[in-house]
Amino acid sequence: MSINIYDDMNKLESTLRKTDEYLAVKSAMEDVKSDEEARVLFESFREIQMNLQQKQMAGEEIAGEELEHAQKTAQLAQENPKIMTMLTAEMKLSELIEEVNRVVLKPVQDLYESFN
């Protein structure tokens, strides 16, 4: 007889959606989306970040002017309370996800430690 791990996985998935951390991100995202100023600012912040990342990965040069514009947009985004609330909530949710990964990977880690 094989144990059913899928039930436990689905239970954890469903509980995750009900945590304070998850609900805080969801609510903060809705606040950003429904505020025209915050939404537009966040969208340009995100687009600029993605462009910079792609250029870095492709090894392309980033002009000083472009970097300055990116920093200014990042600063404006961080000064917006709704965006800031969302980014902070995302960080807390990331920590929870990392904790889940740590716990779930512990059995595998134990196996490899016992092999040595």
Next chain:
Amino acid sequence: MSINIYDDMNKLESTLRKTDEYLAVKSAMEDVKSDEEARVLFESFREIQMNLQQKQMAGEEIAGEELEHAQKTAQLAQENPKIMTMLTAEMKLSELIEEVNRVVLKPVQDLYESFN
């Protein structure tokens, strides 16, 4: 009231240790460890792999002779039935862990998709 996700995480962790996939790796590792020939062969295989990886990451050159020796050891290891059983069991366990990660990350993925 905050939902307790730690109970679900710990339940999943404990169930993972009882899956066929986990027990198969554990048992295959014990078979390799208790067979002198398989153990010595696997240990040199692993040491050679780690050395090659470190050299690659450091950008060091790998001599043709060294690569040949590594390939020969890898071939010998894969021809050993106990090592092969262990490596195959490890791959199946990896797939299960990836499945866990996929399910657990689904709620977060849904959040970001809903933002767009």
